[in-house]
Amino acid sequence: MNDVHTELRDLVDDITAAPRDPDRLWDTVVGLGLHTIGVPEDRGGSGGDFADLAAVVGRFAHRAASVPVAEHAVAAWASTRAGRPLPAGGPLVVVFAAGAGGPYPAVPWGRRAAGLVVVGPDDAVRYADLAGRRVEVGEETNPAGEPRDAVDAGDIPLADLAEAPDADAIRARIATLRAAALAGACAGAYELTRSYVRERRQFARPLIDIPAVAASLATMKVAGLQVQAAVDRAVDLHAGPAGPESLLAAAAVARVVAAEAADTVAGLAHRLHGAMGVTREYGLHPLTTRLWAWRDEYGDEESWARLLGTHTTDGGELDLWERLTG
């Protein structure tokens, strides 16, 4: 972690220290410019690179905060690259549409969205400006209670974003950020569990002194290191000359590993917390429910695994090796 990342992390910790309602948190985020990291300043963004953005997204997840930073930052990056100015507030949201038009299911923060960057099944990238328009929203949530709405943009015209980045590059970016969020939530759940088993006493000693407990905790730790390595690998690739296909493959690696880690970490965190972990009041469920929700958002685990498997059988072993070591 570099100095900028440490500063960003402290900043996120600061603004999430007390629980706030999501709207006020979003306003704070906008005020600080955390929502446009990775968008150059001359295009109305806050500057910084993708690694900075991933660090922020990961830390918000670590704090179990609900805020559409990843969604907005990627939509802002894609639309400003296509020459579209940013709206004042936001959030903007990326949507991968299954068909030619709406309605779009499970749109993150659909009820608040100021605009949608829509990637079509033909990989064309378009923009729906929702500001001041009548939009039908069916309010729904994911298992963590975060807005995932059905949005029917009706007859709102879709503007072509001809100069937008490649559809796969957009997919890779948002998927990598979901992996970063999963890694952050894994770390959060791990830290909470670690302090719990060090403090909670049974059989006249701290739980961590029981070897089976210690081994479960170590299993969580190892899963966390693994997912962070996969995320770092994918994030680093964005700093180099890698093309959309490689970025997507690295995102797939991170998502497959993150889904497995999410499963391990959420399961063991609950196991080691006993009944305390299933209470509404205690802070574990905001992390574990997010782990369960996020692993299948912006592409489910199985489809990411299939993408990698197909690459490998189509490309052959040498190609696999060069991807690994390149």
Place this chain on the structure above:
Amino acid sequence: MAGTRARETTAAANGRAGTGTTVADLRRQVRDLTDRWRVQGRYTPRSDNWMRGFDLDFSRELARRGLLGLAWPTEYGAGLGQVARLAVTEELLRAGAPVAAHWIGERQIGPAVLGHGSPELRAEILPLIARAEAVFCLGMSEPEAGSDLAAVRTTAEAVPGGWTVNGRKMWTTGAHHATHIYLLARTARTERRHHGLTEFLVDMDTAGIEVTPIIDLAGEHHFNEVTFTDVHVPAHRLLGTVGEGWRRVVEQLSFERGGPERVLSTYPLLARCVHALADEPPHARDLQIDLGRLTARLATLRRLALGVARQVDEGRAPTVEAATLKYLGNDFENDVVDFARRVCLRVPDPDLRAAFAQALLASPGFTIRGGAADVLLSLIARQETRT
């Protein structure tokens, strides 16, 4: 720039890796060499060949090309660091090449001698390892000291001019080929078991050393029992400081555990599976998804190995990271074997079946050698209790 190019030319001219050699050059060199040897039928790629494939000629060919001691300072090696060395070791593992003759010495004895050997010991031992003339085995485990290594009972008693060693080492891989043994012995009986341990480098042809084979479940002879009866070890073969062996052996374990061989033992089998599946897909969609999952884990493990190499280059001993890599990597190696079993059920290919059977019989040792999986977890847990 000009300087770099000049060095590159010199290195290229004598065909040896040196400062200025790029990682791409190193990979190409290893691939050319392994391709040539394979095509000439001088070796057959197989799983776990870093432990099972003993071929001094091959190790010496690598040495001639300057590919051993790659990470060591230029006085003894190529001065290229662990990250460059990783390129070479992982290419060798991919090729399933017979590298056992130099593997242990180059991996962990060299760094240990560099780290805390006397100048005399460095001058004696490092060139021997870099030329693949010294073949090392590891005398750590004993009948009563397995996971609990601090329980070693083999003793070294101070005598004029050196030490007298008595005791028994077990599971010593490659002792029957070795010229030297790294020996962890007790030089003092103290209250605290972790004190009083000392490291030595001993010539295998010293009088009083006896090697007895132990045959493994595949019917192969790799490990041994090594007994020491009044074995004289000259004073200059002490490694490090008397009584301080424990700290050093723990450091050495990061080298032993943190390399790509803890991930790639069954890569040659995985490569065969990829070939086999290339023509199959429509009826093997589920296998393709599982192959994708293995790919994701492998890419991540490779990143972890890179992380360990970088930390070592920064002068740290990444104990937890190395244990993590080994723990997750061994799991991956075993899952490759099970994946191959399922591919075999779908694709009739006798060569693949044979490769699977060979890897299967090698696999039970993966999680045991170099520290059992449960032990690694308790090591990681202990670290988490402290910090």
